[in-house]
Amino acid sequence: MEVCKSQRLTIRQFKHDDAEFVLTLLNEQTFIENIGDKNVLDINGAVEYLSNGPMASYEKYGFGLYLV
Secondary structure, three states, X not given: OEEEEOOOOEEEEOOXXXXXXXXXXXXXXXXXXXXXXXXXXXXXXXHHHHHHOHHHHHHHHOOOOEEO
16 A cells, blocks of 8 residues: 655555565664664565564554555
8 A cells, every 4th residue: 555655755555575675674784783683584584574563563553664
């Protein structure tokens, strides 16, 4: 679901198709140093992270982390 869209910017909810991006992001050294190690080591872990994190938050609270 898109939350906001303009000519130069799109903000939307995460979906399972974003697992590869999430896997790469969560394993960036700067992410680990500044945010923390989320222990997501493979694509299945990334799907699980999305399901139990942002996507669960959308269901429970109506909002959560968004992809910009």
